[in-house]
Amino acid sequence: MRKTQISSRRGFSLVEVVIAIGIVAVLLTTFMAVFGPAQKNINRALGVADANRLVTTLENEMAVLREGEETEYVDANGNASAFEKAFQWIKDSATESSALVVYQYQAVPDSENADGTLKAADLALVKDESKFAGVDYITQTVARCISRNASSFMQDELAPGIVQGKVYAVRMTQLVKGTNSGDGLVLGTPGTIANPVDSDVSNPTDSATYDDAYITLQVEFFPLNNNLYDYVTGGSWEFDKLGAPVATQNIAVRR
Secondary structure: OOOOOOOOOOOOOHHHHHHHHHHHHHHHHHHHHHHHHHHHHHHHHHHHHHHHHHHHHHHHHHOOOOOOOOOOOEOOOOOEOHHHHHHHHHHHOOOHHHOEEEEEEEEEEEEEOOOOOEEEOOHHHHHOOOOOEOOOEEEEEEEEEOOOHHHHHHHHHOOOOOEEEEEEEEEEEEEEEOOOOOOOEEEOOOOOOOOOOOOOOOOOOOHHHOOOOEEEEEEEEEEOOOOOHHHHHOOOOOHHHOOOOOEEEEEEEEO
């Protein structure tokens, strides 16, 4: 007769379990130390790309006077210009009701609004499985002033399913020469544009009484908590409650 073999297997002891947990903890710590910074660098790279897109969109918009804006941005001498537009945008951007916003939306590539920007696509078009992104509709980045004429297009652009990603509120502050000897450029007062110190008018109200050829400024981008029209334009957000800006850059606009 064959003898029945009795298994000599036993469970893990408490000491062995503790040692195993310790080894796993060390491995996880090493993994995070190696790959954590790499992930941060990837996120930072994506952030730089997004920041460059936002800044470029804003700079391009402030450098052009669109159809219909010839009567909207006129200085005290009766001259309409992109520089006057930039002047007013910088001056008004610190106030939520006249703030600037930058965002992306789905647009129809061969159809334009009255100001030359692309018309927002219909939700039916975007959801139509026979249509193709990049062909029948494209993603458009735009800069708008909430209180100006262009705001009439925002309701369609900020519709659910049409607006893409975050909407960024933009605050622009002039950089001025510091008052102390040896000072470089320092932040001025939000909502105010100052002339050079030797000018007759200290705080001009438009570009006709601004005595320099350019305005140097700091631009801050704040992501809003909601990307829909009623929230963005409804006066329910405040710069001071949006936290730190996700991107800050110094730029200059010229006449």
